[in-house]
């Protein structure tokens with residue numbers, strides 16, 4: 278029997294980077310903004326983790342996380358933070374008043390209380406137009422299924438947020454032709470999506486996303502600012518989407 282090629286080898290060639298000029302306007306839902314502030318957010322418990330809102334007291338732990346080269350290699354920054362002020366500026370968006378549009382949590386070992394990492398939605402409008410999820414785990418905790426556990430746990434809280442109907446400018450490639458046609462015919466809403474953008478080679482993160490219910494839909498080319506600005510600096514960014522079963526607003 279012929280072996281089946283891995284999904285990553287059967288995907289079409291990468292496309293161009295998202296260009297807001299060519300975005301399409303869709304009617305859909307998103308979590309109602311401002312999001313519930315940190316002060317009222319309840320901890321999210323999974324089997325081994327607790328996800329809690331971040332405070333400036335977490336700065337030393339966030340500093341350790343954001344200076345691990347193995348972790349930062351796979352983030353948009355690509356390299357560890359420089360000074361402490363840079364780390365502070367990366368934590369600030371998750372504290373009030375930034376919590377009106379971010380839904381990012383500190384992740385702690387439920388048994389020991391130790392800081393494991395951080396994750397959630399750090400951007401309400403990703404480069405593809407939809408809300409985006411991201412996560413980082415300290416390297417000592419990799420390979421134990423914690424990334425998958427945190428994403429699944431966080432998704433439950435994200436889906437439980439109250440929704441509002443909005444018009445959103447999004448990259449047309451986030452929506453299949455069949456859905457565009459169905460929405461055009463019925464006048465209904467485009468299904469809400471959550472986006473995750475990975476880099477080629479980040480098999481761990483892609484494994485996490487697939488196990489949490491995301492599907493690959495697009496790979497695009499971007500300039501890797503760490504590598505420079507020439508054609509040799511182009512990297513492929515496989516992107517995933519998740520169809521959010523959002524709670525309907527009253």
Ligand SMILES: CC(C)(COP(=O)(O)OP(=O)(O)OC[C@H]1O[C@@H](n2cnc3c(N)ncnc32)[C@H](O)[C@@H]1OP(=O)(O)O)[C@@H](O)C(=O)NCCC(=O)NCCS
Nearest residue numbers: 348351413414419420421422423424425475480481482484
């Ligand atoms: C991505 C990250 C959160 C994963 O955390 P983790 O706790 O190690 O992930 P998990 O153990 O839940 O799952 C990884 C899964 O991916 C798959 N996977 C792991 N290593 C793999 C590899 N080398 N090749 C292919 N698949 C792999 C497996 O399915 C694995 O599940 P398993 O442990 O049940 O076999 C962590 O590696 C990290 O913080 N990386 C740096 C930051 C980052 O990449 N963030 C995401 C940016 S998109």
